Amino acid sequence: MIKRALLDTSARSDTPEQIIQRRALVAQARSGDFEALLSQSLSVILHPKPQNDPAIREVNVRMGLTVGVDGFARQVEALIPRIDSRASLPAISVPTPVLVGDRDPLTPSDLAEEMVVAIPDAHLVVAPECGHASTLEQPEAVHRALIEWITG
Template sequence: MTPTLLIPGLVCTAELFAPQIPALWSHGPVTIASTLEGDTIAGMAAAILRDAPPRFALGGLSMGGYVALEILRQAPERVVKLALLDTAARPDTPEQSTQRRALIARVEAGELEAVLRQIAPNLLHPDHRMDQRLIEVQVRMGLAVGAAGFVRQQTAIIGRIDSRPRLADIKVPTVILVGDKDALTPPDRSEEMAAALPDARLVVVPNCGHASTLEQPEVVTAALVEWLTA
């Protein structure tokens, strides 16, 4: 069976994919990659490839999607399938980079938990922004990654390249999944990738924001199982 390698998003841990792992495991071994090495998206990808199986199905959410696209640049022959969740191929806008630098400054001043609690609700569908369970999961993951990890990952995201020119070169079967109310990487970003990839299927998850694996775990799990077994 083909191994599956999943890459978490910004300041996320393996807990991001906890609802999906049991179902995916029945179709092959599942590894959650660490994003704690590397100061750039390219560096993270290289570190993950160093420890990854020879060939694997690859998935990433948000920042994990940026890293997944970089893995396709560095070692396309090792990826047999691709899943891009709540992510985008575009680089940061100047406004987004400015916002990230402001958050970095606050975290460097010792405000990591306050920053995490501020941004966590914005990752969720409007109907879920008062869901304390979902907020606490995100805060817990962010605290586990830590302040240095937050700064390193945000800096890497600011410096990421535009992946759109290379999308047409990705020939593997791909599922692109996005929450219908994802405010960080809106559905039009996923539609853009789906239109550019030669073999892509787009899944828009209803009643869902940016944290799709946690907000709508059953829908996301079903889509990933279908992707793996197709």
């Protein structure tokens, strides 16, 4: 059986404003200090509590540097042409956890709830004290949710 879990995501396509912001971010990454940009972005994606956690900061920056500017640009550009997939959500016919951080600024809980309502056998999992990087900010909560889902 195919299993799906949706973490920190949205079924919507980008708005024109989001596309402009994404392209500006790529331009900034290409023209400036990429490592500084990665560090600065943590204040946008992380819950306030772990923003100053040196271990979380270090792993996020290290991952970004490993991907590199070109890889980062490809990842961002890959998101831009995403279609709005809300109409296809009711066709998902397997149990689906939809996990979101309680303070995710990029894909807030109302977007997760929208998917849960549309997917017939979905359930919402809200990770406490968590922003957009749930697997790094709250790995125990994510692990617990995934184990409960896998084991039924």
